[in-house]
Amino acid sequence: MNWNNLDTISAFAKLSELKGHVNLQEAMSGENGAERVAKYSVPMAGGLTYHYAAKQVDEEILDTLQALADETELTQKYEALYNGAVINTGEKRLVLHQLTRGQLGNAVIADGVDKRAFYVGEQKKAAEFAQKVHAGEITNENGEKFTTVVQIGIGGSDLGPRAMYIALENWAKATGNFKMEARFISNVDPDDAASVLKSIDCAHALFVLVSKSGTTLETLTNESFVKDALKNAGLDPSKHMVAVTSETSPLAKSADYLAAFFMDDYIGGRYSSTSCVGGAILSLAFGPEVFERFLNGAAKADKTAKNSDVRKNPAMLDALIGVYERNVQGYPATAVLPYSQALSRFPAHLQQLDMESNGKSVNRFGEPVKYVTGPVIFGEPGTNGQHSFYQLLHQGTDIVPLQFVGFKKNQTGMDVQIQGTSSQQKLCANVTAQIMAFACGKDDENPNKNFAGGRPSSIIIGDQLTPEALGALLSHFENKVMFQGFVWNLNSFDQEGVQLGKVLAKRVLAHETDGALRAFSDLLEI
């Protein structure tokens, strides 16, 4: 396999000549536009479809993206990844999160075990534990049922699981799948844990402590905070806590926990929502069957990502269009805009997924690259964002590509008709209107009311945000980020950029600093 930098790829040289190639206003106007909408779509898993009519592409660009995919061997690299190659070169690790939801290729044997069997086994353990909690077989000291589950974790142990919980909470309540309320403690700010603990009934709460290494500062600190609170309430912490960690971590065999569920070094934090990191809390909150449906959606999307035809592989196509926008068109950021309040924290998860994976300046061999890599990712749900930062997106001096998400049906089934239409219809009308406003703009004799247009977007459309759709959505973006990492020749699976701050913070706390660091620390009275 060739692991070459993007600026050595001949298809990229060709792509670079296609800067400003498509006039989006023209392309999307009139009946041409309707034809593009019909033509430029790809089915995804989970009943979703990826629509890219409002992206700056045409057949020539798509052919060049195909050539770029072929020349950078995206399909082969993905195959190597899921067959167990050491893709995480920096940390010399396999990358196996796809195995938590399906077997895409050969059995992967590592550390003497079949890794798919290991992940499935841990999921089964978590599922059985959740079922016993729901059945009242695992209870608090007084034999009473647990009613709330609280995840203690940070980064990938927080953002993904939290976003997934919020995404399915209303769906679960509406479909009779809701088992337990979930809450999350993440920040080392003591007010985070204090306010969560104040808002729940600790006597009926189960805490899921999530740290792969078992050494995460924030998580261990918050564990102590919670244990103190439980003890002060006359409760035995070990009867209220489970651990999700690696088998080699100090937490693994501790009597401090009712149970321990394991992941390993081959699943990065930001890719861990489909492992026990997401599985324990989601199985407790919604039942193991719902978590399995979520995994099935992700597994199907992972399969779709195997297709070497970019026009039939939405994750790969999305990735390549993103590279065109970033490295040829020169756009610095991407906004994620789900028209679904249930996806309110999904952009925060994607922000980690994307920016932590591809926010790198060296290639997978540690050599500096001479092109830009991962963009800034941000977003809020629509229509809220329309009344906030969309002003800049429409009329600002930088163009920001947009990723919309929309569903035909809402989750709760509750709605209201006003002026002949439902709220859900108003929501959907707004997202379609935005796509066209961004693409085509509008000339106005008052330049202040003029919209230049030419602002590209894509939209993922689904029937309803179900567990399958959510799994497919999650996998789509994971695979998109992976393909972009391949194109940029990065290692998307380490995060050395987070280390220096940790080292310096320890020195501050040990008072082993001088100069500006000590001066700032004195100001904060540390």
Add this chain to the structure above:
Amino acid sequence: MNWNNLDTISAFAKLSELKGHVNLQEAMSGENGAERVAKYSVPMAGGLTYHYAAKQVDEEILDTLQALADETELTQKYEALYNGAVINTGEKRLVLHQLTRGQLGNAVIADGVDKRAFYVGEQKKAAEFAQKVHAGEITNENGEKFTTVVQIGIGGSDLGPRAMYIALENWAKATGNFKMEARFISNVDPDDAASVLKSIDCAHALFVLVSKSGTTLETLTNESFVKDALKNAGLDPSKHMVAVTSETSPLAKSADYLAAFFMDDYIGGRYSSTSCVGGAILSLAFGPEVFERFLNGAAKADKTAKNSDVRKNPAMLDALIGVYERNVQGYPATAVLPYSQALSRFPAHLQQLDMESNGKSVNRFGEPVKYVTGPVIFGEPGTNGQHSFYQLLHQGTDIVPLQFVGFKKNQTGMDVQIQGTSSQQKLCANVTAQIMAFACGKDDENPNKNFAGGRPSSIIIGDQLTPEALGALLSHFENKVMFQGFVWNLNSFDQEGVQLGKVLAKRVLAHETDGALRAFSDLLEI
């Protein structure tokens, strides 16, 4: 007064020659760094201090920023604004949000009234209403006290008040100032209202409907949703609802509301947290005295912003450094990173404040500008962000300037000691460590572990996040955005970029569309 474009300003030509002028690694290393920390700070209102030692400035740059401030007449323009000039040229309106918290200059008479007296009068009405609710003089139909207040609003009627409520919720609970739980309904997605209504006891809930025009689609739709729910529960909606609107709105004199509190066209949505838009809900949640303390913090910061010496005017200095970073250094985005879980939604508010104000491509006369204006703004609280997108901030190919916020004390007073330090100390140690990691970086023989440094940040440090500190923080950013708008010669107070989407959405709902817009709408079954 001169209203000239930035590229005609001679001090800006001089500033442009200072690209890459300061070597931040050198400047912040060793004892130089400690001296910079002592030297480069400005007191703010509310017990806060603005520290800019880790920005790419030196005396020459500061002198040039002073010249830029003088030449663009920032102090005079601010003075014109608070004395009632028509600063919002597009909509031909005064800009008076500062008057909601203090009298900075002359009395402003408009529409035949003294505007300061008008805003104070409305605040007093809201305060008296809140006191009656707290005292049990205004109750539900059964004479029972209201326990929850729900704001129905979107954009500026949601993000600011919501961020301020979350910022003070724990402080209020810890200090005996907590009166009522607050919730927020914003999105037209029916699942937003449905889930909030499911989580509260409607019989004891008071709803605050906020729409200046009285015609906001989302807000009126959600009002209907709530009224239906109240009726279905056998309750009289008019006994559960107050309106915050303009005197000329259809909601103003309606019998549908227990009371109406007024703002006017001179207070933009994103600047309305200190008007009744924030005042009604915050007075109900925490009591009018707390809201007044919040206003006092903002009023003091507004006064500090009058100083024409940039070294003594933190909002002006922050604004000018931002212009240097955006227009000279060429950085496309800014991250807002509060080390305080209570400020979890403060970045979302600043995102609207900044991007909606200065995301413009034409100057205040409607002429296209030839330079970049407002950056993308995003952020999450620390330490959470450290485990997420900081990877890109440290090692990505684009430099993103950072705005940190930190406090010596937490709000709840609860904390835990581990390994000799409290959580609050760990939180503070992390933010100081980050400043230095970004500024100075670290050389490593493994290029993957190398940190280039040279990444600028500032930090606002306070004793504790109190109402005064929050008011000062809010005002600081409002005034920063205002000064940047002046420098860029923009009208920061309209938002024409949000109009086109609204018009097209109406057409979709009326089925008055064709081409791509109809095709997309059909896909979503509208």
